[in-house]
Amino acid sequence: MSSNRRRNTNPSRRANPSEITTPPTETTVRAFRICQLRSQDPNNLSYEERVELWNLENEQFEELVIQPALAYYDRYFQRAPAQTDGGLGWRNIWHRLQHDVAACLQLLRMSLPCFTTLCNMLQTNYGLQPTLNISIEESVAMFLQICGHNEVQKDVGLRFGRNQETVQRKFREVLTATELLACDYIRTPTRQELYRIPERLQVDRRYWPYFSGFVGAMDETHVCVKVKPGLQGMYWNRHDNASLNIMAICDLNMLFTYIWNGTPGSCHDTDVLQMAQQSETEFPLPPSDKYYLVDSGYPNKQGFLAPYRSSRNRVMRYHMSQFHSGPPPRNKHELFNQCHASLCSVIERTFGVWKKKWRILSDFPRYNVQIQKRVVMATVGLHNFIRISNFSNADFADVMTETNNNQNLSMILVTWMQQR
Incomplete structure (x- = not known):
């Protein structure tokens, strides 16, 4: 039945827009009165009208300028109320x-x-x-x-x-x-300290005396960072995210002895090492008969011992996972690579404990480049502090247990290879 109702088509009965009015606000009335008083000659205003104009202008200034300024200050600059619960x-x-x-x-x-x-x-x-x-x-x-x-x-x-x-x-x-x-x-060893042979190296039959010149393991790792869009190309790494390329050296006790901090993630490991040697006058370069163990990403030169690399005609295994999941070393070069990877893995374990303990290094970055660089140095210092303090720590204990199991397996493989 509603569809049969006649619509009101009489124009006289329609609402006139000019008749739909809203009551004027106080601000509108004030502005109208100010305009009305200003339109007159100031000399013709009475004393009461001058006082009224002055009061209206003050109210308008407070509403349009002072109150928004105070609201902005309260929102962005005013400190929160002091805590009364005493922490x-x-x-x-x-x-x-x-x-x-x-x-x-x-x-x-x-x-x-x-x-x-x-x-x-x-x-x-x-x-x-x-x-x-x-x-x-x-x-x-x-x-x-x-x-x-x-x-x-x-x-x-x-x-x-x-x-x-x-x-x-x-x-x-x-x-x-x-x-x-x-x-x-983070104590960089002096030249006299680099001549000392680590005690843990001398008592390990897998490495002594074959790696008697070992003074530390060196490698790089990436730390997530937040940068401006214009700089992302510089910090973009092969893992498709922005990062800092951190080069570090550690000893057999899983202590960081040197950190090169702040290189963009797009830089290659060799370039980072070259920048560190050229820019850092106190870079701990080993003596002539000593060396750092490095992986295949670094050059095999004086002071840096890299593994045997694969060639076009020959494939050389290096990583420990390749030996654990495959056959024993097939020749002396793979045996060297297996022992080299086992000894050099101390830097990977050190990086693992460091990043596992401080998730700010690997999760979504919340701070800019400068703060993240400072966080890297601070957490490295905390890593060494916890390690040196000799207090029990589950992260280091878990890694040492896993390392002992891998060492037993590596010892069996080395003994088997020597008997052949």
């Missing part, structure tokens, strides 16, 4: 860490005694100071949480009961102190 979030976390060893290793990436020693050292030797409401332990814990789990600073603030501005400020303070710690714990 309740951190107190709950601290109570949990003291009674749960696994939670401490998960959150801080180190044991509680190691964490306490680190906090005392950062305060005593490297200038990190507490504030009225935040202790050294809480500041360092927030920094370790960000580096260990690559969490957003806002989420860390919610967990610790702090605002984001406080977390960001403490992150930078601890980062600066940790960089100073890294300068002391």
Whole structure:
């Protein structure tokens, strides 16, 4: 029946748009009155009209200029209210860490005694100071949480009961102190120290005396980084992401002894080594009878011992996975490559522990190039600190257990090859 209803087609009954009016707002009335008063000659205005115009202009200026400026300041510059709970979030976390060893290793990436020693050292030797409401332990814990789990600073603030501005400020303070710690714990060996033969090398029958000139293993790894679109081509690596090419040297104790930090990810390993030798006057170049073990990506020259490479007529196996999944070494060159890869794998294990412990290095980058470079040095220093401190750590223990199993298998293969 609704379709049969007659529509009202009388133009006189339609609504006139001019008749649809909304009540004027206070701003509109004020603006109209100001225009009305300004249109008159100022000399003809009475005293009451002049006072009225002055008041209306002040109200208009406050509404159009002052109030938006104050709102912008409150939104982007005003600090959040001070916390009145006295760090309740951190107190709950601290109570949990003291009674749960696994939670401490998960959150801080180190044991509680190691964490306490680190906090005392950062305060005593490297200038990190507490504030009225935040202790050294809480500041360092927030920094370790960000580096260990690559969490957003806002989420860390919610967990610790702090605002984001406080977390960001403490992150930078601890980062600066940790960089100073890294300068002391990443010790580049002197020339006299390079002449010393590592004790662990002498007692290992697989390598001694065949690799008597070994002073360390050198390799590169990539660390994710965030760059501007115009610079992505420079930092784009073969894994299809932007990164920094980090070249490092380590010893048999899985300690970093040298770091070349900040080369764009598109650079080849040989170019990075060349830049380090030309730019760094203190590059630890080995003596004439010593050498670093390097993989096939580096040149085989004085001071750097690379494995046998495959040629057009002959295929040479090198990686340990090729020996584990295939037959034993078929000749003396593959036997050398197998022992070379086994000894040189210490740098790969060191990189593995380092990146496993600090996920900020391999997950989605949240900081620019300069901050990421500083984070690399800080986490390398923390890696050496944990290793030197002799406190038990599950990451190093797992790697050492796996290494011992691989060493037993390699020893069987070497003995079998020598008996042939």
